[in-house]
Amino acid sequence: MTVEYTSEQVLALAPDAGSQKSGQDLANTRKWRTIAMDDAAIWGECQGSGGSPYQTRVDLNGPAFKCSCPSRKFPCKHGIGLLLLYSLSRVSFNQAKQPAWVSDWLASRHNKQKKEKTEDTRTPEQLEEAKLAKEKRRAGRMESVSAGVEELELFLCDLIRQGVGHLKTEGYAYFETRAARLIDAQAPGLARLVRECASLTASQTNWQEPLLNRIATIFLIARAFRNLDRLPPLMQQDVLAAVGFTQSQENLLSENGISDLWCVVGQYVYSEDRLRVQKSWLYGGKSKRTALILSFAHGMAPFDVTLIPGHFYDAELVFYPSSYPLRALIKNKNSESQATMPEGFTSIESALDQYAQALTNIPWLEEVPILLSGQKVVPNFERNKKMFLTDENGSALPLATKESNAWQLLAFSSGQALSIFGEYDGVSLTPLAALSAGGDRYLRLATGEY
Amino acid sequence: MTTTVEKTNSPWQELIQTCVLGAGRREPRLKGTGVLGQFIDNALETGTGGSSKEEKILLALTATSVAMRAGQIAMKSSLLPPPPVPCPDEKKKQCSTYSITLLKHVMADQAKGNDLRRLRLIRDWLTFCREADQVIAPEYLPKLLDFVRDNAALQPLLAECGGLHFDWLLELNHDWKNAFKHARPDNIKQDELVEKIELGFDRERLVAFAALRQYNPSKALECLSSLWGKESFDQKIALLKLMSDQTETKDEEFLEETVLSDRRKEVRLAAAGLLARLPQSRLVARMRERGEKFVSVKDKKLEISLPSEFDKSMARDGIEESITVDSRIGQKAGWLYQIVGLIDPAFWQDHTGLSPAAFLDLVLASQDWSLPMVLGLLNAAALYNNADYQEAITGREEIHLTESQAGQNFLRNLPHDKLEKLITGKLPIWAQTDRRSAPRLDLWYYLELVDFQWSQNFSIALLRFIIKEIREKVPVFGHTFYSNAANFGLRMHVGAGQYLDDFDLAKEEIDTWTRNGLERFVDNLKLRHEMYKSFQSTVEQV
Numbered sequence: 001m002t003v004e005y006t007s008e009q010v011l012a013l014a015p016d017a018g019s020q021k022s023g024q025d026l027a028n029t030r031k032w033r034t035i036a037m038d039d040a041a042i043w044g045e046c047q048g049s050g051g052s053p054y055q056t057r058v059d060l061n062g063p064a065f066k067c068s069c070p071s072r073k074f075p076c077k078h079g080i081g082l083l084l085l086y087s088l089s090r091v092s093f094n095q096a097k098q099p100a101w102v103s104d105w106l107a108s109r110h111n112k113q114k115k116e117k118t119e120d121t122r123t124p125e126q127l128e129e130a131k132l133a134k135e136k137r138r139a140g141r142m143e144s145v146s147a148g149v150e151e152l153e154l155f156l157c158d159l160i161r162q163g164v165g166h167l168k169t170e171g172y173a174y175f176e177t178r179a180a181r182l183i184d185a186q187a188p189g190l191a192r193l194v195r196e197c198a199s200l201t202a203s204q205t206n207w208q209e210p211l212l213n214r215i216a217t218i219f220l221i222a223r224a225f226r227n228l229d230r231l232p233p234l235m236q237q238d239v240l241a242a243v244g245f246t247q248s249q250e251n252l253l254s255e256n257g258i259s260d261l262w263c264v265v266g267q268y269v270y271s272e273d274r275l276r277v278q279k280s281w282l283y284g285g286k287s288k289r290t291a292l293i294l295s296f297a298h299g300m301a302p303f304d305v306t307l308i309p310g311h312f313y314d315a316e317l318v319f320y321p322s323s324y325p326l327r328a329l330i331k332n333k334n335s336e337s338q339a340t341m342p343e344g345f346t347s348i349e350s351a352l353d354q355y356a357q358a359l360t361n362i363p364w365l366e367e368v369p370i371l372l373s374g375q376k377v378v379p380n381f382e383r384n385k386k387m388f389l390t391d392e393n394g395s396a397l398p399l400a401t402k403e404s405n406a407w408q409l410l411a412f413s414s415g416q417a418l419s420i421f422g423e424y425d426g427v428s429l430t431p432l433a434a435l436s437a438g439g440d441r442y443l444r445l446a447t448g449e450y
Numbered sequence: 451m452t453t454t455v456e457k458t459n460s461p462w463q464e465l466i467q468t469c470v471l472g473a474g475r476r477e478p479r480l481k482g483t484g485v486l487g488q489f490i491d492n493a494l495e496t497g498t499g500g501s502s503k504e505e506k507i508l509l510a511l512t513a514t515s516v517a518m519r520a521g522q523i524a525m526k527s528s529l530l531p532p533p534p535v536p537c538p539d540e541k542k543k544q545c546s547t548y549s550i551t552l553l554k555h556v557m558a559d560q561a562k563g564n565d566l567r568r569l570r571l572i573r574d575w576l577t578f579c580r581e582a583d584q585v586i587a588p589e590y591l592p593k594l595l596d597f598v599r600d601n602a603a604l605q606p607l608l609a610e611c612g613g614l615h616f617d618w619l620l621e622l623n624h625d626w627k628n629a630f631k632h633a634r635p636d637n638i639k640q641d642e643l644v645e646k647i648e649l650g651f652d653r654e655r656l657v658a659f660a661a662l663r664q665y666n667p668s669k670a671l672e673c674l675s676s677l678w679g680k681e682s683f684d685q686k687i688a689l690l691k692l693m694s695d696q697t698e699t700k701d702e703e704f705l706e707e708t709v710l711s712d713r714r715k716e717v718r719l720a721a722a723g724l725l726a727r728l729p730q731s732r733l734v735a736r737m738r739e740r741g742e743k744f745v746s747v748k749d750k751k752l753e754i755s756l757p758s759e760f761d762k763s764m765a766r767d768g769i770e771e772s773i774t775v776d777s778r779i780g781q782k783a784g785w786l787y788q789i790v791g792l793i794d795p796a797f798w799q800d801h802t803g804l805s806p807a808a809f810l811d812l813v814l815a816s817q818d819w820s821l822p823m824v825l826g827l828l829n830a831a832a833l834y835n836n837a838d839y840q841e842a843i844t845g846r847e848e849i850h851l852t853e854s855q856a857g858q859n860f861l862r863n864l865p866h867d868k869l870e871k872l873i874t875g876k877l878p879i880w881a882q883t884d885r886r887s888a889p890r891l892d893l894w895y896y897l898e899l900v901d902f903q904w905s906q907n908f909s910i911a912l913l914r915f916i917i918k919e920i921r922e923k924v925p926v927f928g929h930t931f932y933s934n935a936a937n938f939g940l941r942m943h944v945g946a947g948q949y950l951d952d953f954d955l956a957k958e959e960i961d962t963w964t965r966n967g968l969e970r971f972v973d974n975l976k977l978r979h980e981m982y983k984s985f986q987s988t989v990e991q992v
Contacts, residue, residue: 006547007547007548007551017558020558021555021558021559024551024554024555024558025555028976028980030950030976084551088547088548088551089548153505156504156508157504157505157508158504160468160469160472160473160504160507160508160511161472161473161474161503161504162472162474163469163470163471163472163473163474163475164469164470165470165471165472208466208469208470209466212465212466212469212511212515213515213519215469215508215511216508216511216512216514216515216516217512217515219509219511219512220512220516223509223512348524349524352522352523352524355519355520355522356520356522359516359519359520360520363516363520376533377533378527378530378531378532378533378534379531379534379622379623380530380531388525388527388530390527390530390533391527394526394527394528395524395525395526395527396524396525396526396527396529396530397524397525398525404592404593404596407592407619407623408590408592408593409589410534410592410622411588411589411590411591411592411615411619412588412589414537414588414615414618415534415535415537415618416536426518426519426520426522427522443589
C-alpha cells in the first residue's frame, strides 16, 4: 500500500527549524540527480559539495531515513527534502526496482526488527540472579529517595515558615540547588518539579498562586511516597512514576495491549535537562482512549518513535499501569491513512468533569488531554486579547497559547464550530491541534521547539 | 466617623497570604465549611502525628489546591463578546497546498540580509495568487497580516489574495483593522487622515499625507499649505519627497510661492525638482529663458555665455552656486549643467533649429562645455522622457551611460522596451573578450540600474547569454557578481524559469566560486517559476 504524507507531516519530522528550511530547499527535482520509488521506499541521489552524490533512502513504512551524507542531524535535510518532494509531487518519482543500496538497507532494518523481537536466551539461574540484583538496587534506591524526600519536606516547611514572597529575587540557583540534591537522591521526577518552580517565579504578575499550587503538588507527591505502603497498588505505581522511577519497557511490552486506529492528535517537542522530549498524544477511535507516547533524544539524535501529527496508525498500545492510564508504549504499529477524525466532548463542563475525574485518580496530574468538539473560538480584546472556546451550553474556556497561534486557530475555524485537542491544566487549555467541522482539515498548532 | 468592614478571604486566599508572608509572621484565619472546610480544620488542628505548624499548612494548602482545580466551574460565555459571525463561504478557489508550502518556505527564510529578497518573493507570490484569481488558505492569513502590516505596497495585494477571510479577520482584530485601513480605497476616511496629518506623530503624518494625496490631492495640498510654516526641516523634505510621486499643475502655486522662498537650500532644491516636472511651470519657463540667454549656436559652433556672478534668482530656483557633480566641472559649468538639466530638450530644436543628433554633435565638439552639457541633457532627457533625445543619446558610443549619476538616471528612466533593446544590442559586444570591455560586469551595471520585472523575451535572451558565456569562457567575475546575479533572478520574467531545465549547474564544468554565485541566481528564478506554476496547475499536487 502506498503511504501518504502531507508536507506538514514531513516537516514535523525535521529535528530543527534549520533542517526544515534546508529540507524545503531540497524538495525540488532540480536538486536530485535521480529519484525513484516503489511501494516500500523512495530513494534518490543528491549532488552535495563532495565528489559523489549522497544516497538518500526513506522507508515509507515508518518513515525511516538513511543517507550517506556526513550530517549529524537526523533525519538529515536530504531525507526531509526527498520525503517532502514525494509528498508534494509524487509524479516526479518513477517506479523502479530498488538498487542494492536501498534493498540492503531495508533488509538490514527488517533483520534488526526481527532480532529485537527474539526471546531472552539467559538461563533460569542467570535470570534469578539478575532479578535479585535488580531488587537490591531498587531497595537501595528506595532508601536514597526516602532520605531525599525527607529533606525535601523540611525544605518546603522552611519555605512556608519564611514565606515565598522573597523567591522572586532569588534567581534560578535557589531551586536548582535543591533539584540537584533530588537528582543525587535518585528522584528525577521531583527534581524536575522543583526546578520548574524557578520559572514560575519569573512570571511578571500573579506568580505566587501557580508557585503555591506547584509546592502543594510537590508536597503531595512527597507525602504520598512516604506513605507508599498504605496506598493501593496502582496508585503506588503512579507515585513511583511521579518521583521518577521508570518501569521496564521490556516487561510492559510482553503484556497485551489495546489495538485501535490511533490518531496522532497532538505533538510537541520540549527540552528537559539537555534532553529533547517528544510528547505525542494519540486518540483511539474505537477505544475512545487517549495515550501519551514519550520519546527522548540527546542533542540532534533522532527520536526513537516516529509519529506524524494528523496521521492514523493501526497500532497496539500497552499502557503503563496507573489508576488513570495515559502513558503508553507502542507494541506494534502500521501506517494507515484512511480514517474518520475522532469526536470529543461537546460540552466544556463534561471536559472539566473529565479533568476532575483524572485528579480523583492522580491528584498531582499536571495536565489532562482533552478533545473538545463543536466549539467556537471567541476573541476577547477586553481580556488581554485572549482567545476563548465556547460551547452551545453557554460555557467558556480560556485558551493558553501564543497570540499568533490563537489567531491562526480563529482563522482556521472561519467562525464555525470545530474540534480542538489540547492539554488542560485546571485553568486554561493549551491547544495543540484543531480539526475542521467536517473533519477534513487538520491544523497543527506549533508549540515547543517548532 | 469611618466604619471598617472586615473582608473575608476564601480559604485559598487566606492560605496564599500566609504562605507568601510566612507562617512565622502570619497565622491563617480559616473557618471552612463542607467537606473541604472540615478537612482543612482537621489538618490545621491535628495534622498527621507529630506534624509541625508548617506541615499542617502544607496539608491544608495541598487539599485546597487539588479541590480548587478539581472543582473548577466553567466560565459563563455570556461574560464574553458573542462568537464572531461565521465568515461567508469563499467563492474563489483556495490556492494549493504546494503554493502554501512555497510561501512558508519563503517566510521561513529569516537569514540576516535576506529581507529584501523575502519581500520581493512574497510580492511575487501574492501577485501570482491574484493573477490566478485564488485566495490564501485562511489559517495562513494571520501570519501574513502580521508580516505585511507595515508594508503599504503589499497591503492591497494581500487584501485581494485574502479573499473574504481578510475582511472577516480585520473586523475581529482592531490592530489589523487599523494597520490595513488603507489597503482598500473604500476604507479611506478622509477626515481621519486630515486629523492624523494635523495631530499625528511624524511617521503617522507622512503615511496619512501619502494616503490623502492619493485619493484627494487637493485636500492634501490644502492641509500641507496650512501647516507648512510649522513643519520641521526634516518633515518638509519628507513631505516634498511624497509629492514627487504625483506632481500636478495644482501644486505649482504652493511650490513656487511658498516652498521656493524657504530659507533652507535643500528645501528649495527639492521644490525646484518638483517644479521641473511641470513643463508649464514658471520655474521651467525661467530656465528656458536662461537657456536662451546663455546657450546659442554660431557658425556651427556652440557658444556659451554665462553671467559673471551668481544671482539671487538662480538661488531661488534651486540652482546651487557650487556643485560637486564631477571634478572636471567648474563652478560656472555647474550652473550650466543644472540649467540644461531642467530644460525640456525639445527646446533646443526650437532654439537652434538643429535635430537632436545634430545638436549632440555640436555639444560633443564643444570642448570645455561638452561635459556639463551632456550631463545636463542626460538629466533633461530622463526628466522630460524625450524620446528623440533618448534615441540620439543611446546611439552615441562616446557617451558612457554607466559612468555618471546623470547617465544612470537616464538609463533608469528609459522606457523598458528601449532599455531592453539597448542591452540586447550590447550583448554581442559584451561577448567579445577584447581589452576594451569587461563584459559581464558591464552587463550587471545595466541590469542593476532599474528595478522592474524584465520582459519574457529579454529575460530568456539574457538567461541564454549567461549560460552560453559560462559554458564557453573562463568567467572573470567581480565580487558583486553573486548579489547582482541573485537580484536579477528576482527581477527576471518568471517565464524564463522554464528554460532552466536545460541548464543543470551540477553538470556544468565550472569552478565552485562561480557555481555558488550562479546557484542563488538560478534558485531565485526557479523558486519564482515554481510559485508561478503552482498557481497555474489545475490539479492539486498533494
